[in-house]
Amino acid sequence: MVERILDAGRETLTEYGYEGASTSRIATAAGISPGSLYQYFPHKDAIVSAVLERYSDALVSRVTTEMAGRFDQPVPVIVRATLIALFDGLDVEPAFLRAAVEHGTRLDDGRTLTAFEQRIGELVFAYLTTHRPALRPDIPLDTAVWLSVRTVEHLTVRYLLDQPPIPQEQFLGELTTLVLNYLKPAS
Amino acid sequence: MVERILDAGRETLTEYGYEGASTSRIATAAGISPGSLYQYFPHKDAIVSAVLERYSDALVSRVTTEMAGRFDQPVPVIVRATLIALFDGLDVEPAFLRAAVEHGTRLDDGRTLTAFEQRIGELVFAYLTTHRPALRPDIPLDTAVWLSVRTVEHLTVRYLLDQPPIPQEQFLGELTTLVLNYLKPAS
Amino acid sequence: MVERILDAGRETLTEYGYEGASTSRIATAAGISPGSLYQYFPHKDAIVSAVLERYSDALVSRVTTEMAGRFDQPVPVIVRATLIALFDGLDVEPAFLRAAVEHGTRLDDGRTLTAFEQRIGELVFAYLTTHRPALRPDIPLDTAVWLSVRTVEHLTVRYLLDQPPIPQEQFLGELTTLVLNYLKPAS
Amino acid sequence: MVERILDAGRETLTEYGYEGASTSRIATAAGISPGSLYQYFPHKDAIVSAVLERYSDALVSRVTTEMAGRFDQPVPVIVRATLIALFDGLDVEPAFLRAAVEHGTRLDDGRTLTAFEQRIGELVFAYLTTHRPALRPDIPLDTAVWLSVRTVEHLTVRYLLDQPPIPQEQFLGELTTLVLNYLKPAS
DNA sequence: AATGAATGAGGGTTCATTCAT
């Protein structure tokens, strides 16, 4: 049932956008009455947050799996693999992605987004730490991770949302270059 | 009068945030009645959009001026100067910046943001075109601009909004490195 | 307009009782839309409170006038006159009186009732002070006033609400006796 | 089981007040499910009424016992004893007393209160009848009882609820005087 | 041009009651 509400929430978010996702619409989409929503969630925001958290978790999980299997591989390989995993994970209905971003932007509720970036950041930090020798020696790791994670995330989202006239292959290639050139030592 | 409404809109956005900026609050701040708003703007969103457009214009103008005076200078110099100009231009009241971002996220209204990026992009494109020899030879310029502009913009905004524990100097330094390493030829 | 809402509030209270007096019913009774209520009152309770305050004020005014014109008359005369003034003032539609009592009972909102009793009490206190020699010498005035006011008020309300099989003349006579015998010196 | 619900009802009334005493809270307090409430009571109000009736019964019983043991004693003695018994009986948690009064005020449900007053009234009537010679000769007994009972009850409740700055001793003394002076013959 | 009162659909939420299990 929680599941059903979450699905309905996602549908509604996708169809009506962040602002248009009213409790009554969510209830209708779930095939239940408005009151029933409150049997499972304390208030509307909890529903929306849960929807996004579920998605965020799946994404983290996906990226984690991808990286975990390659901790011993060289930086270029893992960066590219990670980028692709993230790209694929974000390549859902654009309308839903847009709603998620709108939510992530919200003051109080940015938590889900922040948490997502935090988790991905930790992962990246761990990996880079073990590969420090392959990196630019003077790099401040914390800062580099902060920048990299947000850059990759944002560019991917924007690419999927705005659909600029850039071939997907080229986009991924350039994004990879962007990250690698930032991390690697001046040859 | 339009001016007065725009000022009021900005004030209200800053003080009450995106959601809290109701028409009646804007009207009050402008010292007029709610009805009068509609003499100058077709609907609320047009007001908010105009407020942000004005800000966006100022920002473009600022960056343009900065770059224009240095078209003959080497890439690292101009990149750094541009970054700083943008940083300073975005370093307004965080509450306003946040409201602007919230609005920029909106489906229909992303236009202002898009237009901003478009204009900055053209500028950067023009500059890079004239400095093509100093760049990585295989770089696809359109794409590189698309990536660079959005990266710089977003990271700066996030830095100002989230205030991560990164010294400003370091942030600007790393951001510069990120961009330069992406553009320059492998040495 | 405030007037119209207040009248509508009173009507609604009378017709539907305290619990049944919803904002939409009040708005309907006033011939306006629900939203308009909030142009004149900050929230529902303010409307109900104002309705009752208006009634309470009228009542205080009536009793005050009655007493004021007789400050120089002997205790029995003024007591009886006051009782009758109060009786007549409370003799409105029983349904409205009932709603008023329900409201007076409410925790937060008892203020109107308390204020009413306070004001009547002050009046009575002033009068009795000037007639102290005609009273039971050992009487604690504050306490006596507290008791008398609440007794008279409550018995009158109950009489009007419950309509016991007691002739009105007898009720007023006995109530007068009750108060006078309490105040006067043991003959 | 009915007992358990009644206890739960009282607890809930005390803790959450009249308005806050929802069926689900009562059910929770009783350790059963909301649905089970309806196995024992036709609707919510029946529960609340029963809670108050139980309390009312206890009160009547207490007063009855007190009076019964003194039918042969003089009026002042029994009046004072009765007043004190009532006072003590009403001196429960104020929150519960308040809830009881709120309920007693209700249109349909005033029955419990009325019944309480009726029963106490009968008792008082019986007593006064046997002591008629000690009373004011012209007193209409029915009416006198009606007035006395409601006066004593209401003043005591108000005293306990509003906690005016009157010492308890003085309150009881004055209340006794009020009643006795009303009943006794002009000396 | 300017007003600002009026609108009214829509928002999120509560809760007494029902009924399939």
Add this chain to the structure above:
DNA sequence: AATGAATGAACCCTCATTCAT
């Protein structure tokens, strides 16, 4: 008997927009 999830009408309140003045 007992459950407790489901109901759904009703609640109070907000606010972008309109329009008579």
